[in-house]
Every structure is written in structure tokens, then in C-alpha cells.
Amino acid sequence: MASPTSTNPAHAHFESFLQAQLCQDVLSSFQELCGALGLEPGGGLPQYHKIKDQLNYWSAKSLWTKLDKRAGQPVYQQGRACTSTKCLVVGAGPCGLRVAVELALLGARVVLVEKRTKFSRHNVLHLWPFTIHDLRALGAKKFYGRFCTGTLDHISIRQLQLLLLKVALLLGVEIHWGVTFTGLQPPPRKGSGWRAQLQPNPPAQLANYEFDVLISAAGGFKVREMRGKLAIGITANFVNGRTVEETQVPEISGVARIYNQSFFQSLLKATGIDLENIVYYKDDTHYFVMTAKKQCLLRLGVLRQDWPDTNRLLGSANVVPEALQRFTRAAADFATHGKLGKLEFAQDAHGQPDVSAFDFTSMMRAESSARVQEKHGARLLLGLVGDCLVEPFWPLGTGVARGFLAAFDAAWMVKRWAEGAESLEVLAERESLYQLLSQTSPENMHRNVAQYGLDPATRYPNLNLRAVTPNQVRDLYDVLAKEPVQRNNDKTDTGMPATGSAGTQEELLRWCQEQTAGYPGVHVSDLSSSWADGLALCALVYRLQPGLLEPSELQGLGALEATAWALKVAENELGITPVVSAQAVVAGSDPLGLIAYLSHFHSAFKSMAHSPGPVSQASPGTSSAVLFLSKLQRTLQRSRAKENAEDAGGKKLRLEMEAETPSTEVPPDPEPGVPLTPPSQHQEAGAGDLCALCGEHLYVLERLCVNGHFFHRSCFRCHTCEATLWPGGYEQHPGDGHFYCLQHLPQTDHKAEGSDRGPESPELPTPSENSMPPGLSTPTASQEGAGPVPDPSQPTRRQIRLSSPERQRLSSLNLTPDPEMEPPPKPPRSCSALARHALESSFVGWGLPVQSPQALVAMEKEEKESPFSSEEEEEDVPLDSDVEQALQTFAKTSGTMNNYPTWRRTLLRRAKEEEMKRFCKAQTIQRRLNEIEAALRELEAEGVKLELALRRQSSSPEQQKKLWVGQLLQLVDKKNSLVAEEAELMITVQELNLEEKQWQLDQELRGYMNREENLKTAADRQAEDQVLRKLVDLVNQRDALIRFQEERRLSELALGTGAQG
Secondary structure, eight states, rough: OOOOOOOOOHHHHHHHHOOOOOOHHHHHHHHHHHHTOOOEEEEEEEEHHHHHHHSHHHHHHHHHHHHHHHTSSSSGGGOOOOTTTTEEOOOOOOHHHHHHHHHHHHHHHHHEEEEOOOOOOOOOOOOOOOHHHHHHHHHHHHHHTTTTTTSSOEEEHHHHHHHHHHHHHHOOOEESSSSHHHHHHHHSSTOOOBBBEEEEEOOOHHHHBBSEEESSSSOOOOOEEEOOOOOOEEEEEEOOOOOOOHHHHHEEEETTTTOOHHHHHHHHHHHHOOOEEEEEEEESEEEEEEEEEEHOOOOOOOBBSSSHHHHHHTTTTTHHHHHHHHHHEEEEEEETTTTTSSBBOOOOOTTSSSSEEESSEEEEEESSSSEEETTTEEEEEEOOOOOOOOOOOOOOOOHHHHHHHHHHHHHHHHHHHHHTTHHHHHHHHHHHHHHHHTTTTTSSSSSSSGOOOSHHHTTTOOTTTTSGGGGGGGGEEEEEEEOOOOOTTTOOOOOOOOOOOOSSSHHHHHHHHHTTTTTTTTTSSSSGGTTTTSSHHHHHHHHTTTTSSSSGGGOOOOHHHHHHHHHIIIIIIIIIOOOOHHHHHTOOOOOHHHHHHHHHHHHHTTTTSSSSSOOOSSOOOOOOOHHHHHHHHHHHHHHEEEEEEEHOOOOHHHHHHHHSTTOOOOOOOOOOSSSOOOOOOHTTTTOOOBTTTOOOBOOOEEEEETTTTETTTTTTTTTTOOOOTTTEEEEEOOOOOOOTTTTTTOOOOGGGGGGGGOOOOOOOOOOOOSSOOTTTTTTTTGGOOHHHHHTSSSSSOOOOOOHHHHHHSOOOOOSSSOSSSSOOOOOOOOOOHHHHHHHHHHOOSSSOOOOOHHHHHHHHHHHHHSSSOOOOOOOOOOOOHHHHHHHHHHHHHTTGGGGGGHHHHHHHHHHHHHHHHHHHEEEEEHHHHHHHHHHHHHHHHHHHHHHHHHHHHHHHHHHHHHHHHHHHHHHHHHHHHHHHHHHHHHHHHHHHHHHHHHHHHHHHHHHTSSSGGGGGOHHHHHHHHHHHHHHHHHHHHHHHHHHHHHHHHHHHHHHHHHOOO
């Protein structure tokens, strides 16, 4: 604050300006400050220098130092880079204000119009590291003392707008409130300029303002929609009383059902609330945001009625405010364990409780980021920033970060424009940067955030400003009174087959003939009757994976048995999911289904050599993820069946089975040499034509095969929550026969006691030769010997083999330290000692040295002695890997980190950041899964139309039929690609799930370890032993998953090397 003895009234006005927390107070105090200094607001950079010259006392100087450092960057050319440029910015949101600040620093004259008259949005934004550094460089701590002082980096929209507004006013931006931009007013004659159409009654000076750059944060360009399945978000802001109890409640960086089902199962059981995720930030308010399921909202009376139209579903007439408030209050209370006390809603701009439901099913994205319009020789550069450019997906916390990047890119575009660069060149550069925007994350940008500036090269490591050529953006240059030019890069349907698809029936038939040539009794002349005896299909499977089906094993089998055998083996060992039944193949009643099925073989194995005989070289094969998930689901089914048998046979039988089979072993798949029992006639009759659940007709593109039955994808959902079911995440209830996700699977009576723990992770199938694409061998097979069966009374210990990249990704637990480290002590004998040894090793890291406590003491002392001002928040000290591992080691010991409060805070922030990364990764996967589901629905609809045309138009010309079949094959190929991508994502989900469970078990075990040994009861030791066993088993499962990923990586490298050779 200013000195009490100061007699300069401007000092008091300046301090009021800095501390103002309402928009009107900021404007009035700044008006009074300018009046006291004899200045007129909105005077550009010269106004800033005059204010700085007259306010030279210590409190103001600290702010001038930061702003001068920013303005002194070479890119701004001392504020002379855009002195002849006049800009209009529409919208005073965070991104509109941020671009206005950059334009002012470039020396442009900047006028900003905003239709609102106050800032009232309490919602909280997650901040990336570079946004924190950027705002600190603009004096954020001077305007908002609590900026980024918690364990999570965030700020409310209102506070962010306030501090950017203050910076913009100081830099001379002219701001008009309560003014709505309604359109452009082209120049009426040569020599005049572009103006804005404004409402209701703009001042004459603003109405006559002519500009040559318009930056809009409120939209105006053509947009493209990216759809997913229905997603309902709920935001709520509760009053933050800032009591001691409230400050001690930890924030929630994000919990997602996709990897932490136990939390949401407990929430559902306690409150009846069914959520997908939840986030809690503590700022000006207690801010909660969550994704709720529609059926839950209907069941709890939040929604009055179910409507197919989303706008009508979430319209004010269909939402019950009181029920919505009860819903959010109960969810927030459960998530914080009731520690926030009585939750009172904050008030929104209309004086109502600040809680709302919104739809984020569709994400909007502008088709272009900039345009140029010209009339009577006057050119106008138009650009977009903010949510109207790319609508953010809120769970990822990318809105403000990518918004700031777009603001920098837009200001760089204006600088290039002011330098006299060609208009098309400027547009091409801007569109090249726009292509990068949606791909940016803290991980793929430059690590040194201190170097970030207006120049894109300081921010993007892989920058190509010529990714879009000037010729591709000609349609973005509009000369009024002329016809618009069609876009050169518009995609048109050429009717050409997609890459990798079979293309035509003739091509598919020719490929099948080449693959089955030379097999006795097999002669493929068409895509229907030649496959009726099952021999051709068996020959194709044998050709693609020798050893699965020996010709001698087919003797004595009928056509139906041989076909069913081939379908089953292809699904279990090649990952080719059937879309046609064995009976339909034998009867030749579904030629389109057979063609679609064979095209899957073609697209998966098309690069194989055409010579007859066994395959000698590696083949890409089908998606290994599809195959892995298929094995995972079968493992889950066997595990469930085993559990049921154990419960039925009693505890004695269970102990006997556990003694015979180690917990980490998976029962092997049935050997292909054992004859498979073909499906019964009752099961096969019409199996590919009718859905096993709804009984409605199934078209080829709609068919989803599960356990030999066919379903609509829209039918194969959880019976309780209607969520899409993925391999490894569902089970069929033996009682009612319905399918359920693991969260909602009804528990039988004998499992009721353990139901609160949530569903157990299924054991992952151990990678084998058959779990990989054909022609690939397991790299670790020769290294693994059949060791002695461990004694069930001793903890199962197993060597973990990991690739170097995966070691870095594996979380804390390290049961086998790196061999280059010092020899470990003698292995402990008790479970407690083993647990302590494992956790101590886990914090040492993978071969990283450990620093001594003296290093932390020295660093803590140095930190305390650093001469930072009390009102300035220094940035977190960057940690190298050695120091961070040392911190983690000492964090394990109870009470140790209390001696190092600064480093303890740093470590907690790092932990929260890791949680945030995992949450964002999970939400990215969830969003992409939703988009894939929507895309598959569209493909199914197109496939139904084509199939109906082929079946009904029997009199159509043969050429037309061939064209339709070719289009159908393209759709089948697209569907297979999407299913493969879906499986890849589900593998990552399994990884996230195991990471989360390991973290929870690690915390639980550490709680037991921190107790004194002489204070532990027998029950404590038994519980500790059980947790350890679970932890070891979980690490083995992660080991299996990581080895699978490593084998796949090696196979891809082998294929790449083979292709180059």
C-alpha cells in the first residue's frame, strides 16, 4: 500500500485500482486515477508511459518492472511494430482481453467493445504452466494476491477477467461497456474505411471509428461440428467462507469412472447419484463440475421427461431447479466427505443459485481462423480467438491455455499484416498455426515457458508455417461484389475405395483364390457357394496362421462343424470378429455378410506374400489390441465362473484351487487341436439376422458378435446405466441374463460383504505367440523358464521385465531394482518386511541415486533466505529427477517432510499435477470413444441404406450392384478401423485402471507400514499381508500389459525394418 504520509491523491486511486474486485469499481477507480494525473483513458502506450512517470513510488514500481520487461521484448519493437494499425476487439472475455493486451504492446490503437456491464462468471479454469508464467509476467500477483497459491493451478473466470482488464486499461486500451457488435459496415466509397454496426446507442466517436483489423471473441465464422454421444455436464458454485475447516479440504483434480469405478460405485450406493467424473476446485467459490448420466437425472427427478432433442431435454422447462440443487449438493458433499459443512450456493448474475446443467455432446470448431475482406480498395483482416474458434472440452482444462495461444497467434498475424506481408501469405501462416492448436498440450510444447512470446517459434517445437499454402486459402480472401470462389481443398466423394479396403468383389475374390491355392479339396470360384463346405475358410485361416488348423484335424467334420470351428479360431486367435453365422455360410443365405467377413481378412492381411504355403515373414495382421481385449474378456469370464464354482463348493475347495494355481496364472485357452463343439441348431438359426436382445433384424454393418450371438451395438449396453459395454468391462448376470458394466453388475448374496470395494480388476492374459499378429514371436519366451511353483504360504515373487520406455511410465512400485544399482539386501522373509523393502525401493526410482537429507536442508535454508517480496509469489523451483526422487523417499517416512514445508508443498503440487494428467488422459479417451460411437452409428445408417438397395433392387444393372458392393466394402473397412482404434483406447483404459488401483493399494499399505510394529494387532498384520498380496498381483498384471505393449512395439519395428528391406 501507499505510504500513510503520502499526500499524492493519485497514489490512493492507484491502490484502489489494484485492489478493486468488481468491474465497475475497476473502471471508476481508473477514471479517477486518470483524472488525478490529467490523462484521458484509452490513449495507447503513450498513456502507459505517462502513468508510469507520475507514479514512481515503490509499490507501483514493482508492477512497472514486470510490464516493462514484457514490453521490452524485441518482437514488440519498443511499441512501434503496429503504430499505424487500428484494431477493434469484440468481447471482454479472457481471450479477448489477452489479445487486446498484445495488440497494445505492439503499439496498435485498440478499441474493445463488450455487451455486458459486469463480470459474474465464478467457474474456475485450469491453468497450464505457461499461462501461469504469462500472467505472473503481467503482474497477476499484484492484482490478485492469492493467484496460484493452492495445490492446484487454477483461477476463476471473473478474477482472470479482472486482472487482464486492469492490464489492458494501463496499456491504453479503449474499452466500451454495454455495447453490442451486430455486424460490419463496409466502406461506402473509395477512401473510406470499415466500421462496426453497434447497439444500442454507441457514442459518435465509437460509431465513426474506422479500423483495418477485427478480432472477435464472439464468433462470426462458419463452424464445423464434432459430435459424440449424449454428455450432460453440471457446474455448481458454493460460497467459500474461507474458514480453517474449508481451507483444509483437499481439492479434487479429477476422478473419472473410466479408471476408478469403486469411487463411483460407492457414490451410487450412498446417494443414488450416477456420475462419469467429478472435479473440485477451491477459488473465490467452491467450484464443482461433473458429468451426470441421463437415466440417473430422470430417476432422481432432476429432469421431468426424456426428450430426444437435447435442447428440449435440458431446457429450463424440463429441469427442476430444486432437484438439481439437491443433486449437486449431495454429490459435492460425498466427494469432500462432508468436510465443507453446510453448502450454500453462490449467486449468479441474475441473483439465482449458481448451478446449471449443460450439454457438451457436440464440440464446435471454426472452419478457419482468419479471413480478409476488401471493398473499394479497403482491406479488413478478421480473426477469431476464444471459444468461438475452438470450443473447449471442459474435462481437459484446455480452454484458457489454447485460448491464450490463439490470442498470441492472432496478434502475430496482425504484426505480419502491419509489416506489409502478402494477404494470402498471412492467412496461410495463420491457418498453419491453427492446425496445431487442437493438438497442443503441456507435453508437446517447448519446455522452457520463460521463452514464450509472440513469435510462434518460441512456443511450438515442430513448427511449419507453410503447412498450408497461399493457394489453399484463396477462398478466405473475399472481394465484395464478386462471386465467392469454391474452396480448393474441399473434399468430394469421388467414389474411390478407401485405402486398405478390398475395393471390388473381383479384387477380393482374386485375393481369396491366391491365399487358398494349393490346398486339397479347395477351389474358390465365387464368394458364396465355394465356402459352403467350410474347407475354404479353414484353408484361409491355416494360410494366415499355420498351426491353428491342421488339415488332418478336419477329417470327419461336417460342413457346419468345420465352418463353426474356423469362425471360432479366427476370432480367438486372429482377432477377426464374425459378422455372419456358420449356418448362413453353409447355406449361402447371407452373401453380403460373407463378403463383409472376408473383406476383414483382406484388409488385415493384404500385405502377405501371395505364394502358397506357410507364411515366413511378419504380417501386420489384425489389430493386436482387439485380440488382446478378446482374450481379456474370456479371462474375465473364466475368472467369474471359477469364483462362482468356488463359492458353490465351499471354502475348502477354494483353498485347494488356490494352492494348485498361483494367483497370477491364467488358465490357457483351449488348444486349437481339440475339436470345438459346434453351436446348436437352435443357436445358429437366424443368428446373424436377428438381434439376440431386441429380436429386430440385423444388417451387416450393425452386427456385433459376443459369445457367438449377434447384437445391435445400440442394444449391447449396460442394463442399468445404458453405457456402452467394452471387452474386459462387462459381465452377463447368470440370474437375469442381462449384460452389465462391472460397476452395476448385481452382486450375489455370497459377494455382498465385499461389494463396497468395487469390482476387482480382471487378470490380464499373459502375452503369448498367439496373442500377437501372425508371424511374430514372443521376444521374452526364450528367457522365461518354468520355475518351481511357489509355496502358497509365501508371497509370490516374480521378476518384472520392462522395456526402457515403459519403465519410465510405471508408477512407484519397484519389486526388482535395476541390476546396475548396489546389490540389494537379503530378501526379507515376512510380508511386512517385504512391503517396506518394496516401497523403499519404489521411491529410489529406476536406478536413480538418492540424495542425502543435508541437500534438502541446504536447499530449504536457501529458499528461506531468498529476498522475494512478501507480495510476490515465486514460481515453483524446477526439480531435476534426482531431487524429486529424494523428496519422494523422505515423503515416505512419517513426519519427515514436515521439516521441509516448501519442498513438501512442491511435492504435493507435483502429485496433483500427475493426478490431473491421468484425469485429462482418461477424459480424452472417453471423448474419443464417444466420437467413435457416434461415427459407428453413422456408418451403420449408411450401411443399412446400401444393403437395402442391394437386396431390393434385384433388377438394377450389374454395374450399379458392383458399385454398391464396393461402397459397402469401404464402410466395412472404415468400421473395422474404428473398432481397432476403440480397442487401442481400451488398452490404455486398462493401464489407467491398474495405475489407479496400484496407487490406492500403495497408500493403504503405507498406512500400515508407518505404524509401529509393536502397536499392530494380529488383524492389522493380516490386513497388511492381504494388501501386499494384492499389490504384488497388481504389479504382475501391469507387467503383463506392459510386456504386451513392448512386444507390439517390437513387432512394429520388425515390420518397418522388413518393409525397408
